[in-house]
Amino acid sequence: MFPFGLFPPGLGLGPLLGGLDPFGRDPFNPQTLVGRQRVARREYEALERDMQRGKALFTTTTRAGPGSASGSAAQLRNLRPLVMRLPLRPFTPLHVPAPPGLGLLITGVMLVLESEEEEDTACPLVVYNACPPKAGLRELDRLYPVGTRLAVKEPHFTIFADGTQGIRVDNPSDIIFLPADAAGAASGAGEREGSELDVAACADPQALRQRGNQLFKEGDWEGALHCYERCLELEPEDATAHNNRAAALIELGHWEQAYLAAGRALQLEPSNSKARYRVARTLLQLRCYMPALEHAKAVRQQLPKDESAKELLRAAEALAAQAQGQYDMAALLGAKQAKQTARGKPDGSKAPALADWVGPIEVFASPTAGRGLRTTKAVKAGELLLVEQALAAAQMPANRMDLHLDFGSMRMNKGSQQQLAGELVLVAASSALDRQRVVSLYCGEDATGAQAVPAELQPLQSEAELGAALDAAQADAAQNAGPNMQRALAVVRWNAWGSSGGEQDPALSRHGERGGEDSTVWALACAANHSCSPNAHIVFVAGAVFLRASRAIPAGDEVFVTYNEDALLLPLRKRRERLRGWGFHCRCARCLAEEGLPGGVEEGMEKAYRRLCALPPRQAAVGGRELLREVQAQLSANEAALGSALSAGGEAGPGRQQAMEWGLACVLGAYRLAIACAQVAEDKQTTLELQRTCLRIITAVRPGCVEHVTVAAIHACDAGGGMHAMKPGALKRSGPAKQALTLALGASKTRYGRELSEAAALSLLNRQLQHGMRG
């Protein structure tokens, strides 16, 4: 069907036969890429970067066969770049049922790749997990338009059922989409070869430095690094080479090595401002904020007119203040911030957007499950507990939840899990400290036993602490393998959360620049266990997680978040079903209390609510009053049923009132419906009463959630007689309007920070209302 001139003779079928790459290595084992095979790793990374820049669009080898024992730099250098482009629209997606029992539908897309270098040369490529199940041709055209230029990492060659040869990709992150203007870049790689210095053989430090600087200017950080390192082999005390090496390592995102290199340069030349700048810059990235500030001050003194020194100092001051727990939430929520998705991404110029901070919490052996978080002192509602940047994040397409969610479990689908796991492996490979964080995460093997917060989870206070942490982490990395893909997948499965770009929360929408959902793993926030009546909540701001208490928590009590916001409004059995994807049967205080209720009370209530919702619209159109009567009658019947169930001894432990509110949570929607009816009927008194009931239920189940703030804001607005009630002066009034506004301000501060001024909390409430009105 297609002309196949693509595969060079002698191509090994190792990948197909043994799951190994052309060098006979297991591609899922990070040791293949890092650690002991350092030379191979460097070469490999250079190839990866070349692929990103469109220089090597597709790589394979003519040499290695199934018998090759291990990779070497020489073999890697023999990889041939081939330029590929999509010539045809994609084929129909293939819906492949997984083995019986798994209940999965794997979706694959069949593409045809064409070589740009050799005419009439094409080959099929099948990508699994890269499009939503049941995607149609139009969707595929959008995802893979004709003419797309792409690179495939570590291609696995296969023979399809009809005998044709092609490439199969299981992990969509192995596909790199290239900008259209990458055209011609591939040939550039060949051109450069001729002019390239033989770095390994060169014994002239001056020539090596010059060549390194030239490559650096061209953006070939890896090539530059190679030159500087050869230079250092010849002149180990060359401060400039150490300093330049630090610059290249910064660009590559190898912060730890960059810090050590810049530190060495500074040691050799204590007055070298560039070296000090880089020390400060890397310290900020390594979460060592106070020492970074000291260095940044010194650089500013040395270079009073230099803009980047000024910028660095400003960033260091802001981050050092945040590292003491001082976050200007009003500014953060009001100001437009560049979204940072993952710490440690290569970026030589910018400091991190936010500092990490570990507040009054610690990891402990939880009576609930394995490790958990607990408070180290009594905290109040809205108090900040933790700020943390994502350990790894995988960006998902904007406004396309279907591309990364499994709607059954409401968790990431396999493709997204693999993408994030791949990120985790890379993070662990490029940083010994992050590697330790990754391996410390729960991966389903053993959920018991206490583990103290490893020191490196806390932002470090001094360079001595950092040095010790680095030594320990590097020694650990040398002795123990890092996470392989399998382990990383387990970490993702048990720990990853979606961190929305602010879509669900209008107050945060300024941060949702991409409007998409990222899948993220956090080193410390992920130690929090779940409860169906949590006492803490998470807000994502500028790519960081802000964990806050949503109620007062006594010292030493466990801190609980929820793993599934929507499940909290479901009856017990359904809630547990929703959480099954997390691999546990929830036995939190609320679940235990509801277990005590005679069978089906809540579900009976939920059914009644559904009946209400299904009432013919004609009836609603007749007027709110009639429907309101019906809804209210049903709600009273529900409350009575729940009340008598609790009196019959169902209430276990918590107060009767609290158990009542918990039980009513599953019919919260019916209260909302009743409020809408009361508004249509212009029955203000009933509206306000029902709003208060709603607020009581939300406060019992989920204080600090978006809905808490929204309902409280609407209530304050209605109680005060309109939007004019949402101005600072309204607090001077008395009676129910003031009470409602005070409640609303409390809700806003609980969610966004008790330290917020009243004006800031009010402006966030107004944002919710305006958003609601627009909706």
Ligand SMILES: C[S@@+](CC[C@H](N)C(=O)[O-])C[C@H]1O[C@@H](n2cnc3c(N)ncnc32)[C@H](O)[C@@H]1O
């Ligand atoms: C993100 S981890 C939480 C930290 C974990 N407990 C640890 O030891 O590192 C999620 C896992 O913790 C356990 N877990 C969390 N909340 C739980 C709960 N309420 N009941 C039972 N197990 C829970 C489950 O095994 C779940 O898959």
